[in-house]
Amino acid sequence: xxxxxxxxxxxxxxxxxxxxxxxxxxxxxxxxxxxxxxxxxxxxxxxxxxxxxxxxxxxxxxxxxxxxxxxxxxxxxxxxxxxxxxxxx
Numbered sequence: 613x614x615x616x617x618x619x620x621x622x623x624x625x626x627x628x629x630x631x632x633x634x635x636x637x638x639x640x641x642x643x644x645x646x647x648x649x650x651x652x653x654x655x656x657x658x659x660x661x662x663x664x665x666x667x668x669x670x671x672x673x674x675x676x677x678x679x680x681x682x683x684x685x686x687x688x689x690x691x692x693x694x695x696x697x698x699x700x701x
Contacts, residue, residue, distance in 0.1 A: 613667035616689040618656045620644070621680035626657070628680075633659045636673055637666025658689055 617629065630642040644657040661667040667688075675686040 613664050614658055614660045614689040615667060615670065616656065616658060616687055617674075618685040618687075619682050620653065620655050620657060620684060621682045622653045622655055624653065624680050624682075629657055629659065632674065632679065633661065633670055636670045637661055637663055 615633075620629070624644070626642055626644050629644065630639055633639050633642065638661060640660040640662045642657070642659050645654045646652065647654050659670070661670060671686045671688070674684065676683055678684075
């Protein structure tokens with residue numbers, strides 16, 4: 613299950629984010645969204661956990677937790693909407 617983590621401190625690293633979620637369960641992937649111009653974190657990222665049970669436990673445990681002075685928000689990531697959806701005939 614892919615999770616969206618918002619309101620991260622700009623100083624939080626991918627390594628720190630991964631460690632936070634690995635304390636709860638197995639992490640398949642972890643990525644911070646970076647600003648292309650500055651190379652700095654945009655303050656949100658994604659964590660993918662293979663076990664839905666562990667992902668739900670992570671949401672419950674970590675949502676609202678204070679990390680590096682910021683209260684993070686954790687929820688299930690929604691699929692990216694299509695930019696140009698196909699037109700019906």
